[in-house]
Amino acid sequence: MTVLSSRPRSTLGTIVRPGGARSARSGVVVMVLAVALSALGVGCSDRPESTGDTDVEPSGLGQEVTMPIAAATTTVLDPGAEPRSTLRSVVAPGTAQQVTLRTDHHIEQQLNEQAVRDFSPPSVTIPLTARVDQEGVDLTLGTVTSPDPTLAEQLLSADGSHAGFDFAEPGSVTALRLAPKPATPDTARAALEQAFYQAVYQSITLPEEPVGEGAVWTVRHQISDDVQLDQVTTATLTRREGDLLTIDLDITQTPKSKVWNMPNNAGALDIIDYAMHGTGTIQVDLGLPLPVSGTVTLGGHKSYRDPRSAVLLRQNLSTQVRWGD
Numbered sequence: 485m486t487v488l489s490s491r492p493r494s495t496l497g498t499i500v501r502p503g504g505a506r507s508a509r510s511g512v513v514v515m516v517l518a519v520a521l522s523a524l525g526v527g528c529s530d531r532p533e534s535t536g537d538t539d540v541e542p543s544g545l546g547q548e549v550t551m552p553i554a555a556a557t558t559t560v561l562d563p564g565a566e567p568r569s570t571l572r573s574v575v576a577p578g579t580a581q582q583v584t585l586r587t588d589h590h591i592e593q594q595l596n597e598q599a600v601r602d603f604s605p606p607s608v609t610i611p612l613t614a615r616v617d618q619e620g621v622d623l624t625l626g627t628v629t630s631p632d633p634t635l636a637e638q639l640l641s642a643d644g645s646h647a648g649f650d651f652a653e654p655g656s657v658t659a660l661r662l663a664p665k666p667a668t669p670d671t672a673r674a675a676l677e678q679a680f681y682q683a684v685y686q687s688i689t690l691p692e693e694p695v696g697e698g699a700v701w702t703v704r705h706q707i708s709d710d711v712q713l714d715q716v717t718t719a720t721l722t723r724r725e726g727d728l729l730t731i732d733l734d735i736t737q738t739p740k741s742k743v744w745n746m747p748n749n750a751g752a753l754d755i756i757d758y759a760m761h762g763t764g765t766i767q768v769d770l771g772l773p774l775p776v777s778g779t780v781t782l783g784g785h786k787s788y789r790d791p792r793s794a795v796l797l798r799q800n801l802s803t804q805v806r807w808g809d
Contacts, residue, residue, distance in 0.1 A: 548646075548663035555658075556689045557704045564699030564721060571690040574727065574771050579616045581772045584609060586806040587679040590783075593799045606632035608639070608679045614773045620650040620659075621773040628676070638672035641665060647680055649773075660684055686780040686805045688719050688731060688766065697724055711755070712740035727770035735762035735782055744788055753788035753797070760784035766807065775807040 588607040594600045611626030624646055628639040642664055650659040660680060664673045691701045699721040707713040715737050723730040737760040744753045764780030783802030789795065 548661055550650075551660045551662075553657045553659055553684065554706060558689050558691050558701055559704070560691050560693045560695065560699065560701045561718075562698065562700040563693065564696035566696055568694040568696040568699075570692065570694050571721075571729065571770065573690075575616050575773050576771075577616050577618055579771070579773065581614045581774055581776075582612070583614070583774050583776060584611050584808055585679060585683055586610070586808075587682045588804045588806075589678075589682075590802045591799070592801075593797060596796055605675065605678070606630045606635050608635075608675050610676070610679060612774070616773050621648055623647040623649075625676075628672075630675070635671065635675060638669040639675070641667040641669060642672055642676060645676070647676075649684075657684065682803055682805050686733075686735070686762065686764070686782065686803075687775065688717060688733060688768075690768075695721060697721055707737075711744045711758075714738045714740055722765075728776075729768045729770065731766055731768060733762070733764045733766065733780055735780075736760070737782075737784075752791070754791050755786070756789050756796070757785065757787035760786070760801075764805075777808045779804060779806045781805075 586607060586609045589605050591603040591605070592600050593603060607630060609629045611628070613624045613626070615622050615624075624644065625642055627643050630636045630639060645665045645668060646661075646663040648661040648663075649657050650661065651657045662673075662677055662680065664676060668676075689703045691699075695701070701719050703717040703719065705713075705715040705717075707715055715735065718734040720732040720734075721729060722732050737758070739755055739758045742755050744755055746753065760782060761784055762780060762782030764778060766775045766778030766780065769776050781802060781804045783800075786799045786801070788797045788799075790797075
Protein backbone atom coordinates (compact mmCIF):
# COMPACT_ATOMS: atom_id res chain seq x y z
CA MET A 485 0.00 0.00 0.00
CA THR A 486 1.00 3.59 -0.27
CA VAL A 487 2.24 4.84 3.09
CA LEU A 488 -0.33 7.62 3.28
CA SER A 489 -3.48 5.96 4.56
CA SER A 490 -6.09 6.07 7.31
CA ARG A 491 -7.14 9.37 8.86
CA PRO A 492 -5.76 12.37 10.67
CA ARG A 493 -7.14 14.06 13.69
CA SER A 494 -9.87 16.48 12.82
CA THR A 495 -8.92 19.81 11.35
CA LEU A 496 -8.72 23.04 13.25
CA GLY A 497 -11.46 25.51 14.16
CA THR A 498 -12.19 28.98 15.54
CA ILE A 499 -15.23 29.88 17.63
CA VAL A 500 -16.47 33.47 17.74
CA ARG A 501 -19.61 35.19 18.89
CA PRO A 502 -21.94 36.53 16.19
CA GLY A 503 -20.93 40.05 17.18
CA GLY A 504 -17.26 39.23 16.60
CA ALA A 505 -15.85 38.82 20.14
CA ARG A 506 -14.13 35.50 20.74
CA SER A 507 -15.40 33.04 23.32
CA ALA A 508 -14.64 29.40 23.97
CA ARG A 509 -17.98 28.88 25.70
CA SER A 510 -20.47 31.00 23.77
CA GLY A 511 -23.93 29.46 23.42
CA VAL A 512 -24.48 30.71 19.87
CA VAL A 513 -21.41 30.30 17.72
CA VAL A 514 -19.95 30.85 14.34
CA MET A 515 -17.49 28.02 13.74
CA VAL A 516 -14.75 27.90 11.14
CA LEU A 517 -14.11 24.34 9.97
CA ALA A 518 -11.17 23.42 7.79
CA VAL A 519 -12.41 20.29 6.09
CA ALA A 520 -10.73 16.93 7.10
CA LEU A 521 -9.07 15.66 6.25
CA SER A 522 -7.94 15.34 6.15
CA ALA A 523 -8.85 16.15 4.80
CA LEU A 524 -10.36 15.95 3.05
CA GLY A 525 -12.11 17.36 7.03
CA VAL A 526 -14.14 16.45 9.77
CA GLY A 527 -15.31 18.60 12.64
CA CYS A 528 -13.14 20.62 14.98
CA SER A 529 -10.35 19.71 17.31
CA ASP A 530 -9.67 21.44 20.59
CA ARG A 531 -7.09 23.72 18.98
CA PRO A 532 -7.92 27.03 17.29
CA GLU A 533 -7.69 27.57 13.56
CA SER A 534 -4.66 29.54 12.52
CA THR A 535 -5.93 33.00 11.58
CA GLY A 536 -2.87 35.12 12.12
CA ASP A 537 -4.28 36.53 15.37
CA THR A 538 -1.96 36.91 18.32
CA ASP A 539 -4.04 34.68 20.60
CA VAL A 540 -3.35 31.46 18.68
CA GLU A 541 -2.02 28.87 21.10
CA PRO A 542 1.28 27.13 20.36
CA SER A 543 0.76 23.54 19.24
CA GLY A 544 4.24 22.06 19.49
CA LEU A 545 6.86 24.73 20.19
CA GLY A 546 9.23 22.98 17.80
CA GLN A 547 9.14 19.62 19.56
CA GLU A 548 8.02 16.49 17.77
CA VAL A 549 4.34 15.75 18.19
CA THR A 550 2.99 12.27 17.37
CA MET A 551 -0.66 11.75 16.45
CA PRO A 552 -1.88 8.13 16.45
CA ILE A 553 -3.80 7.05 13.35
CA ALA A 554 -6.73 4.65 13.65
CA ALA A 555 -6.65 1.50 11.55
CA ALA A 556 -8.72 1.26 8.38
CA THR A 557 -10.80 -1.71 7.21
CA THR A 558 -10.36 -2.76 3.56
CA THR A 559 -12.89 -4.90 1.67
CA VAL A 560 -12.50 -6.07 -1.93
CA LEU A 561 -15.78 -5.79 -3.87
CA ASP A 562 -14.43 -6.88 -7.26
CA PRO A 563 -10.96 -8.46 -7.73
CA GLY A 564 -10.71 -7.17 -11.30
CA ALA A 565 -9.34 -8.81 -14.40
CA GLU A 566 -6.60 -11.41 -14.70
CA PRO A 567 -3.70 -11.42 -14.14
CA ARG A 568 -4.13 -10.59 -10.47
CA SER A 569 -1.42 -10.01 -7.89
CA THR A 570 -0.98 -8.57 -4.43
CA LEU A 571 -0.32 -4.84 -4.43
CA ARG A 572 2.51 -5.15 -1.95
CA SER A 573 4.80 -2.24 -1.35
CA VAL A 574 8.38 -2.97 -2.38
CA VAL A 575 9.87 0.14 -0.78
CA ALA A 576 13.36 -0.70 0.48
CA PRO A 577 14.95 1.04 3.49
CA GLY A 578 17.03 3.95 2.26
CA THR A 579 14.72 4.71 -0.66
CA ALA A 580 14.34 8.46 -1.26
CA GLN A 581 11.61 10.33 -3.13
CA GLN A 582 11.04 13.98 -3.92
CA VAL A 583 7.47 15.16 -4.41
CA THR A 584 5.44 18.33 -3.83
CA LEU A 585 2.26 18.45 -1.73
CA ARG A 586 -0.25 21.28 -2.17
CA THR A 587 -3.44 21.78 -0.17
CA ASP A 588 -6.24 24.26 -0.84
CA HIS A 589 -9.21 24.91 1.46
CA HIS A 590 -12.39 26.88 0.80
CA ILE A 591 -14.70 27.62 3.71
CA GLU A 592 -17.86 29.73 3.65
CA GLN A 593 -20.40 30.00 6.43
CA GLN A 594 -23.62 31.80 7.19
CA LEU A 595 -25.35 32.47 10.49
CA ASN A 596 -29.15 32.64 10.06
CA GLU A 597 -29.77 35.18 7.28
CA GLN A 598 -26.59 37.15 7.82
CA ALA A 599 -24.18 37.69 4.97
CA VAL A 600 -22.08 34.71 3.91
CA ARG A 601 -18.53 35.02 5.22
CA ASP A 602 -15.41 33.53 3.65
CA PHE A 603 -12.97 31.97 6.14
CA SER A 604 -10.77 30.24 3.58
CA PRO A 605 -7.16 29.88 4.78
CA PRO A 606 -4.31 30.39 2.29
CA SER A 607 -3.16 27.43 0.23
CA VAL A 608 0.18 25.83 1.10
CA THR A 609 2.73 24.17 -1.18
CA ILE A 610 5.28 21.87 0.49
CA PRO A 611 8.28 20.37 -1.33
CA LEU A 612 9.10 17.06 0.38
CA THR A 613 12.02 14.66 0.45
CA ALA A 614 10.86 11.30 1.78
CA ARG A 615 13.30 8.67 3.07
CA VAL A 616 12.32 5.20 4.18
CA ASP A 617 13.76 3.61 7.33
CA GLN A 618 12.93 0.48 9.33
CA GLU A 619 10.04 2.12 11.19
CA GLY A 620 8.41 4.30 8.58
CA VAL A 621 8.95 7.33 6.38
CA ASP A 622 10.83 10.46 7.38
CA LEU A 623 9.93 13.68 5.55
CA THR A 624 12.20 16.70 5.20
CA LEU A 625 10.44 19.91 4.22
CA GLY A 626 11.92 22.21 1.61
CA THR A 627 10.95 25.86 1.17
CA VAL A 628 7.21 25.96 1.86
CA THR A 629 5.27 28.63 -0.02
CA SER A 630 1.84 30.28 0.13
CA PRO A 631 0.14 33.04 -1.89
CA ASP A 632 -0.50 34.87 1.39
CA PRO A 633 2.56 37.15 1.93
CA THR A 634 2.43 37.04 5.73
CA LEU A 635 2.09 33.27 5.94
CA ALA A 636 4.71 32.81 3.22
CA GLU A 637 7.23 34.78 5.26
CA GLN A 638 6.47 32.79 8.42
CA LEU A 639 6.79 29.49 6.54
CA LEU A 640 10.39 30.30 5.63
CA SER A 641 11.31 29.37 9.20
CA ALA A 642 10.05 25.82 8.58
CA ASP A 643 12.62 25.06 5.87
CA GLY A 644 14.36 21.83 6.90
CA SER A 645 11.65 20.81 9.38
CA HIS A 646 10.68 17.16 9.65
CA ALA A 647 7.51 15.10 9.58
CA GLY A 648 6.94 11.41 9.17
CA PHE A 649 4.71 8.37 9.17
CA ASP A 650 5.01 5.21 11.23
CA PHE A 651 3.43 2.06 9.91
CA ALA A 652 2.96 -1.59 10.78
CA GLU A 653 2.57 -4.70 8.65
CA PRO A 654 0.89 -5.07 6.25
CA GLY A 655 1.62 -1.37 5.73
CA SER A 656 -1.07 0.38 7.77
CA VAL A 657 -0.10 3.84 8.99
CA THR A 658 -0.09 3.98 12.80
CA ALA A 659 1.06 7.55 13.47
CA LEU A 660 1.73 10.95 11.96
CA ARG A 661 4.82 12.73 13.33
CA LEU A 662 5.41 16.49 13.09
CA ALA A 663 8.63 18.20 14.17
CA PRO A 664 8.75 21.82 13.00
CA LYS A 665 11.90 23.82 13.66
CA PRO A 666 11.72 25.73 16.97
CA ALA A 667 11.77 29.08 15.13
CA THR A 668 8.61 28.22 13.18
CA PRO A 669 5.77 30.59 14.20
CA ASP A 670 2.61 28.94 15.43
CA THR A 671 0.56 30.19 12.48
CA ALA A 672 2.96 28.49 10.08
CA ARG A 673 3.05 25.35 12.24
CA ALA A 674 -0.74 25.12 12.21
CA ALA A 675 -0.80 25.48 8.41
CA LEU A 676 1.67 22.62 8.07
CA GLU A 677 -0.27 20.41 10.48
CA GLN A 678 -3.45 20.99 8.53
CA ALA A 679 -1.77 20.19 5.22
CA PHE A 680 -0.41 16.87 6.48
CA TYR A 681 -3.74 15.95 8.07
CA GLN A 682 -5.42 16.44 4.72
CA ALA A 683 -2.72 14.48 2.90
CA VAL A 684 -3.25 11.48 5.17
CA TYR A 685 -7.00 11.82 5.09
CA GLN A 686 -7.30 11.82 1.30
CA SER A 687 -4.98 8.93 0.60
CA ILE A 688 -5.73 5.26 0.13
CA THR A 689 -5.00 1.89 1.70
CA LEU A 690 -4.31 -0.97 -0.72
CA PRO A 691 -6.01 -4.37 -0.30
CA GLU A 692 -4.19 -7.49 0.86
CA GLU A 693 -5.94 -9.78 -1.63
CA PRO A 694 -4.61 -10.26 -5.19
CA VAL A 695 -6.33 -7.88 -7.63
CA GLY A 696 -6.07 -6.83 -11.27
CA GLU A 697 -7.08 -3.88 -13.42
CA GLY A 698 -10.68 -2.91 -12.77
CA ALA A 699 -10.56 -4.06 -9.14
CA VAL A 700 -12.82 -2.22 -6.71
CA TRP A 701 -12.37 -2.09 -2.95
CA THR A 702 -13.59 0.01 -0.05
CA VAL A 703 -11.61 1.53 2.79
CA ARG A 704 -13.64 2.32 5.90
CA HIS A 705 -12.43 4.74 8.56
CA GLN A 706 -14.08 5.42 11.89
CA ILE A 707 -13.20 9.05 12.54
CA SER A 708 -13.63 9.74 16.23
CA ASP A 709 -13.51 13.39 17.13
CA ASP A 710 -16.16 15.94 18.10
CA VAL A 711 -18.31 14.71 15.21
CA GLN A 712 -18.23 10.93 14.94
CA LEU A 713 -17.90 10.07 11.24
CA ASP A 714 -18.04 6.94 9.16
CA GLN A 715 -15.91 7.55 6.08
CA VAL A 716 -15.98 5.12 3.16
CA THR A 717 -13.56 5.46 0.26
CA THR A 718 -14.30 3.39 -2.82
CA ALA A 719 -11.16 2.79 -4.87
CA THR A 720 -10.95 1.51 -8.45
CA LEU A 721 -7.67 0.30 -9.97
CA THR A 722 -8.08 1.74 -13.45
CA ARG A 723 -4.57 0.99 -14.73
CA ARG A 724 -1.43 -0.89 -13.75
CA GLU A 725 1.93 -0.53 -15.51
CA GLY A 726 4.43 -2.60 -13.53
CA ASP A 727 4.61 -1.01 -10.08
CA LEU A 728 2.79 2.17 -11.19
CA LEU A 729 -0.89 2.15 -10.18
CA THR A 730 -3.60 4.60 -11.24
CA ILE A 731 -6.47 4.61 -8.75
CA ASP A 732 -9.79 6.49 -8.86
CA LEU A 733 -11.25 7.46 -5.49
CA ASP A 734 -14.82 8.18 -4.40
CA ILE A 735 -15.27 9.33 -0.79
CA THR A 736 -18.40 9.66 1.35
CA GLN A 737 -18.79 10.76 4.96
CA THR A 738 -21.74 10.02 7.24
CA PRO A 739 -22.06 11.38 10.79
CA LYS A 740 -22.69 8.67 13.38
CA SER A 741 -24.42 11.10 15.70
CA LYS A 742 -26.97 13.88 15.27
CA VAL A 743 -25.05 16.13 17.66
CA TRP A 744 -21.77 18.01 17.32
CA ASN A 745 -20.04 18.56 20.67
CA MET A 746 -18.09 21.78 20.28
CA PRO A 747 -14.49 22.11 21.46
CA ASN A 748 -13.51 23.59 24.81
CA ASN A 749 -16.81 22.42 26.37
CA ALA A 750 -18.63 25.19 24.51
CA GLY A 751 -21.84 23.21 24.26
CA ALA A 752 -23.49 21.13 21.54
CA LEU A 753 -25.17 21.82 18.21
CA ASP A 754 -27.73 19.63 16.48
CA ILE A 755 -26.58 18.38 13.06
CA ILE A 756 -29.36 19.34 10.66
CA ASP A 757 -27.64 18.47 7.40
CA TYR A 758 -24.29 16.87 6.58
CA ALA A 759 -23.36 16.05 2.98
CA MET A 760 -19.68 15.59 2.15
CA HIS A 761 -18.44 13.82 -0.97
CA GLY A 762 -15.06 13.56 -2.65
CA THR A 763 -13.52 12.29 -5.87
CA GLY A 764 -10.08 12.13 -7.38
CA THR A 765 -7.34 10.12 -9.03
CA ILE A 766 -3.89 9.34 -7.67
CA GLN A 767 -0.87 7.51 -9.01
CA VAL A 768 1.05 5.26 -6.65
CA ASP A 769 4.43 3.65 -7.31
CA LEU A 770 4.83 0.52 -5.19
CA GLY A 771 8.56 1.24 -5.05
CA LEU A 772 8.09 4.72 -3.52
CA PRO A 773 6.62 5.79 -0.16
CA LEU A 774 4.33 8.66 -1.29
CA PRO A 775 1.91 9.20 -4.17
CA VAL A 776 3.76 10.41 -7.25
CA SER A 777 0.91 12.49 -8.65
CA GLY A 778 -2.80 13.08 -8.42
CA THR A 779 -5.58 15.30 -7.14
CA VAL A 780 -8.35 14.54 -4.65
CA THR A 781 -11.14 16.99 -3.80
CA LEU A 782 -13.66 16.67 -0.97
CA GLY A 783 -16.52 19.13 -0.54
CA GLY A 784 -20.09 19.66 0.45
CA HIS A 785 -22.30 21.44 2.93
CA LYS A 786 -23.20 21.19 6.59
CA SER A 787 -25.87 22.78 8.76
CA TYR A 788 -26.01 23.02 12.56
CA ARG A 789 -28.62 24.46 14.94
CA ASP A 790 -28.18 25.66 18.49
CA PRO A 791 -31.01 23.90 20.39
CA ARG A 792 -31.09 26.69 22.98
CA SER A 793 -31.61 29.57 20.55
CA ALA A 794 -32.60 27.93 17.23
CA VAL A 795 -29.77 29.83 15.54
CA LEU A 796 -28.81 28.06 12.30
CA LEU A 797 -25.24 27.79 11.02
CA ARG A 798 -24.65 26.78 7.40
CA GLN A 799 -21.29 25.90 5.86
CA ASN A 800 -19.99 25.23 2.37
CA LEU A 801 -16.59 23.56 2.36
CA SER A 802 -14.10 22.08 -0.05
CA THR A 803 -10.53 20.83 0.28
CA GLN A 804 -8.16 19.79 -2.47
CA VAL A 805 -4.96 17.81 -2.08
CA ARG A 806 -2.51 17.64 -4.97
CA TRP A 807 0.65 15.58 -5.40
CA GLY A 808 3.21 16.16 -8.13
CA ASP A 809 6.42 17.81 -9.19
